[in-house]
Amino acid sequence: MKKYRLTAWILICVLLLGGCGIIEKQKDSHEPRIFGATYMTRNNPYFDVLHEAIQEVVEANGDILISRNPCQDQEKQNGQILEMIEEGMQVLFLNPVDLDKVRPALEACKEAGVVVIDIDTMVKDMEYVTAAIETDNYQAGVLCAQDMMNRMDHARIVVINNPIQASINNRIQGFMDTVADYPAYKVIAEAGGAGEFEVSADAMAVLLKKNIDFDVVMGGNDPTALGALATLQQYHREDGVLIYGIDGSPDFKSMLKLGYVTATSMQSPKTIGRVAAETAYQYLDGQKVDPYISIEPTLITRENLGDYEINGWQ
Structure with a gap:
C-alpha cells in the first residue's frame, strides 16, 4: 500500500510539473507576427539563399514571412511594400532596387510603424532604417x-x-x-x-x-x-x-x-540573412541594436x- 501511495504521489507531482510547463508554454506563445521581405530580383540564386536564412529564423520563432519579387522594377517594389503593409507586416527586410527611388516605400513604412531592416545593399535615406546588414x-x-x-x-x-x-x-x-x-x-x-x-x-x-x-x-x-x-x-x-x-x-x-x-x-548570404533576422528580433524584444553591421569579405582564387x-x- 505504501508503495502504491508513493507511486501515486510521484505521478501527481509529474502531472503538476507538466501542467506548469504547459501553462508556461501558453504564457510564452504569441499570435504569429508577419514579416515581409523584398529583394531586387529573384533571378539571382544569391537572394534565394538570403531569403532562406531569414525564413529559418522567422519560422523558428513561430512567425510568418511573406515576400515579393519586383523583378528590378522600383515602382513595382514600392507598390508591393504597400501591399505587405496592408497585410499586416510589422517588419520589412528590404533589398532595394534603386537606392533613391525606394523612398516613398520607406515613408509609408514609417507612417505604418513598420520596422525596416536594410539588407545587402543600402538605401540613400538611412534615417528610415532601424538596422542595416551588408558585406563590406x-x-x-x-x-x-x-x-x-x-x-x-x-x-x-x-x-x-x-x-x-x-x-x-x-x-x-x-x-x-x-x-x-x-x-x-x-x-x-x-x-x-x-x-x-x-x-x-x-x-x-x-x-x-x-x-x-x-x-x-x-x-x-x-x-x-x-x-x-x-x-x-x-x-x-x-x-x-x-x-x-x-x-x-x-x-x-x-x-x-x-x-x-x-x-x-x-x-555570405546565409550570414547576412541570419544576422538580419536576429537583429529584427532583438529590436522587437526591446534590445538596443547596431544601426549598421558590416561583414568582412574574403577573396576566393x-x-x-x-x-x-x-x-x-x-
Missing part, C-alpha cells in the same frame, strides 16, 4: 584590385557596374580607388549590367563591337562577371583576360575551378578554392 562592399572591390595588381604590372580594364545599386557602386569605388594612383592600370570603358547575367552579356557584346583592347573585366557581382565571360567566349576573346566578380557563388566557383575566371570576393564548398553558398 568597398573592401570587396579593394581585394579584387589588389589581386589584379599582384598578377599584372599593367592593365586595361573594363568595368561593368549598376549605378542604381549601392552595393555594386561601393564595390566598384573600392576597385577604382585602389588603382587610381597607378597610371599603369587604366579603366578604358564602363558599362551598366544591372547586376544580371543577360544584361551584362549584352553590355559586353556592345563593347566588343567597338574593338577596344582590354585584358581585365571587373564585374559588380558574379552574374555580371559570368555574363561578360559568356560573351567573351562567344566572340573567342576570353584568352588572356582576367575576370573578377563578387559573391562567391557556386556558378562562379565552378568556372574558377575550370580556370575561366580569376577571383571573386566572397559574400584558384589557389584557395579548396577551402570552400564549390556547389554551395557560404
Whole structure:
C-alpha cells in the first residue's frame, strides 16, 4: 500500500510539473507576427539563399514571412511594400532596387510603424532604417584590385557596374580607388549590367563591337562577371583576360575551378540573412541594436578554392 501511495504521489507531482510547463508554454506563445521581405530580383540564386536564412529564423520563432519579387522594377517594389503593409507586416527586410527611388516605400513604412531592416545593399535615406546588414562592399572591390595588381604590372580594364545599386557602386569605388594612383592600370570603358547575367552579356557584346583592347573585366557581382565571360567566349576573346566578380557563388566557383575566371570576393548570404533576422528580433524584444553591421569579405582564387564548398553558398 505504501508503495502504491508513493507511486501515486510521484505521478501527481509529474502531472503538476507538466501542467506548469504547459501553462508556461501558453504564457510564452504569441499570435504569429508577419514579416515581409523584398529583394531586387529573384533571378539571382544569391537572394534565394538570403531569403532562406531569414525564413529559418522567422519560422523558428513561430512567425510568418511573406515576400515579393519586383523583378528590378522600383515602382513595382514600392507598390508591393504597400501591399505587405496592408497585410499586416510589422517588419520589412528590404533589398532595394534603386537606392533613391525606394523612398516613398520607406515613408509609408514609417507612417505604418513598420520596422525596416536594410539588407545587402543600402538605401540613400538611412534615417528610415532601424538596422542595416551588408558585406563590406568597398573592401570587396579593394581585394579584387589588389589581386589584379599582384598578377599584372599593367592593365586595361573594363568595368561593368549598376549605378542604381549601392552595393555594386561601393564595390566598384573600392576597385577604382585602389588603382587610381597607378597610371599603369587604366579603366578604358564602363558599362551598366544591372547586376544580371543577360544584361551584362549584352553590355559586353556592345563593347566588343567597338574593338577596344582590354585584358581585365571587373564585374559588380558574379552574374555580371559570368555574363561578360559568356560573351567573351562567344566572340573567342576570353584568352588572356582576367575576370573578377563578387559573391562567391557556386556558378562562379565552378568556372574558377575550370580556370575561366580569376577571383571573386566572397559574400555570405546565409550570414547576412541570419544576422538580419536576429537583429529584427532583438529590436522587437526591446534590445538596443547596431544601426549598421558590416561583414568582412574574403577573396576566393584558384589557389584557395579548396577551402570552400564549390556547389554551395557560404
